[in-house]
Amino acid sequence: MEKIAIIDMGSNSIRFLVLEIADNRSYTLLYQEKETIRLGVGLAQSGYISADGIKRALNSLKMYRHIMSVMGVNKCLAVATAAVRSAKNGREFLETIKQETHIHMEVITGEREAYLGYLGVINTIRERDFLLFDLGGASIEMTLVRQGKPEKSISLPMGAVTLTERFQLQNTVHMDTLQACQKYIRKKLLTVPWLHNINIPLIGIGGTARTFAKMDQKATNYEFSKIHNYQLSLSRFTDIYEQVTTRTHANRKKIPGLSGDRVDIIVAGATVLKEVFALTASKEMIIGGCGLREGLFYEYYAQYFQLPSPQIENILEFSITNFIGTLGSAVHRIHCKQVTRLTLQLFDQLQPLHRYGRRARTLLMTAARLHDVGKTINFYNHARHSAFMIGHAPLYGLTHREQLIAGFIAGFHHGISRKTLIAYRYAQMADADDWIMIRKLSTLLALADASDLTYEQVVQDFSITIQDDIVVLVITSAPDSVHEAADYAMKQYIKQFKKEFHMSLVLIWK
Numbered sequence: 001m002e003k004i005a006i007i008d009m010g011s012n013s014i015r016f017l018v019l020e021i022a023d024n025r026s027y028t029l030l031y032q033e034k035e036t037i038r039l040g041v042g043l044a045q046s047g048y049i050s051a052d053g054i055k056r057a058l059n060s061l062k063m064y065r066h067i068m069s070v071m072g073v074n075k076c077l078a079v080a081t082a083a084v085r086s087a088k089n090g091r092e093f094l095e096t097i098k099q100e101t102h103i104h105m106e107v108i109t110g111e112r113e114a115y116l117g118y119l120g121v122i123n124t125i126r127e128r129d130f131l132l133f134d135l136g137g138a139s140i141e142m143t144l145v146r147q148g149k150p151e152k153s154i155s156l157p158m159g160a161v162t163l164t165e166r167f168q169l170q171n172t173v174h175m176d177t178l179q180a181c182q183k184y185i186r187k188k189l190l191t192v193p194w195l196h197n198i199n200i201p202l203i204g205i206g207g208t209a210r211t212f213a214k215m216d217q218k219a220t221n222y223e224f225s226k227i228h229n230y231q232l233s234l235s236r237f238t239d240i241y242e243q244v245t246t247r248t249h250a251n252r253k254k255i256p257g258l259s260g261d262r263v264d265i266i267v268a269g270a271t272v273l274k275e276v277f278a279l280t281a282s283k284e285m286i287i288g289g290c291g292l293r294e295g296l297f298y299e300y301y302a303q304y305f306q307l308p309s310p311q312i313e314n315i316l317e318f319s320i321t322n323f324i325g326t327l328g329s330a331v332h333r334i335h336c337k338q339v340t341r342l343t344l345q346l347f348d349q350l351q352p353l354h355r356y357g358r359r360a361r362t363l364l365m366t367a368a369r370l371h372d373v374g375k376t377i378n379f380y381n382h383a384r385h386s387a388f389m390i391g392h393a394p395l396y397g398l399t400h401r402e403q404l405i406a407g408f409i410a411g412f413h414h415g416i417s418r419k420t421l422i423a424y425r426y427a428q429m430a431d432a433d434d435w436i437m438i439r440k441l442s443t444l445l446a447l448a449d450a451s452d453l454t455y456e457q458v459v460q461d462f463s464i465t466i467q468d469d470i471v472v473l474v475i476t477s478a479p480d481s482v483h484e485a486a487d488y489a490m491k492q493y494i495k496q497f498k499k500e501f502h503m504s505l506v507l508i509w510k
Helices: 051-071 082-086 090-101 110-122 160-167 175-189 207-219 234-246 266-280 292-304 315-325 333-349 358-369 382-392 400-411 418-423 432-451 484-491 494-501
Strands: 002-009 013-021 027-036 075-080 130-135 140-146 149-156 202-205 230-233 284-287 459-467 470-477 504-509
Touching: 002 051, 002 292, 013 051, 013 292, 027 051, 051 090, 075 082, 075 292, 082 090, 082 110, 110 130, 110 140, 110 149, 110 202, 110 292, 130 207, 130 266, 160 175, 160 266, 175 266, 202 207, 202 266, 207 230, 207 234, 207 266, 207 284, 230 234, 234 266, 234 284, 315 358, 333 358, 333 432, 333 459, 358 400, 358 432, 382 400, 400 432, 432 484, 432 494, 484 504, 494 504
Parallel strands: 002 075, 130 202, 202 284, 470 504
Antiparallel strands: 002 013, 013 027, 130 140, 140 149, 230 284, 459 470
16 A cells, blocks of 8 residues: 655645555545645746745645655655746755755656646546646646647746736736737747647646636536536637626626635636637637646556556546445445446347447446445445445546436436435436436346346346347356346336336346
């Protein structure tokens, strides 16, 4: 077992994570902290990190050092970005940190910062072609990704804090000042020819992107408060941008989702985003909650286990396996593997009947593998607990809606129940067609789960024949096995099968 701390000291804030890597290769986030330290304040004018900024950073780092000691952290990865690498007193500042906190902090280049952000995103979001940008307090890193691989990358020395100071955007913004800022940003971006009219999604990491997601979620009454992988259209961005840039400082504070420590720098950050949208001709921004810190972790994880690459090939498979690995013995892994195999057999052989494709199969697979995770909360009503846990688990490679649908499929694996619907607040995020699919797929999961009622893996295979309005399910059982309990359990879902598929189901054991 290994406990690792990660510190990311940026121009606006400092972030601290503690993760635990278990002997079974699963990892868990144990602790997270963020402080606003504003190292970038005054940097553009003086070239130096201010004494106040240094004091704020040291106070945070001393607290982190104490937490590491209390939690028994074995390894600390600490990096500093744009403010420190551009400050004239940056090296002196790092030496002070080492002397007063015993934390060795590495200043990373803009190129490495972009690469680590890429690792954090490519391992947690399914997109393959996108422009990744990380807008910080003093710089913006951008990476063009095609077919999942980084093609081009650049770091430009402009960020939310430094632009705010340069154009005095803290308070009420005048149109001529805003236009001057826009012109300055556009001129910087135009020096990057590979940005022009790429017309692919943006993926934004950093505080400004996350704040836009929070404001949009509040404005649209989006009930699912998860930020990572939230999708924001250009039209929705434009609506919020108009609010942010036309309100007085006092009225900006009233915008739901805009935190008080970002009110003064949001105009500059928003203006950068607007110009990136315009130059790239992108129509959508996906917000990444994972970035540089997660990239550092995946890089370390790959080295720790001597993996060939820190880039994960199948991020959904990896995250499901990791989640299961963190749950202990409450989840019967052999049973879940058996149920998943048989559920997918039913899905594949009934495809002419339900006509769902590969993505639906993926959601069903996710639900089947995790259908019993609710037992870690309470055995009773565990299907409902599973629905909630799957919906909120750190699963990557699914959209918000897909993850909730997978949770609902699992939530009905003991039969379709209004109690589950009433107990689960996100029901309206699935539309009417989704609910038809959920009911059908949960019926297949329920049948497969019933076939392993005794956890003995009695069933070897399913074979289906569709004749007129009858589905004949031939069940091959293991030699010398007793299948009466499984047969009884499966027959409880014959009525539900007919209701959902409008076909009679006949079970034949062989």
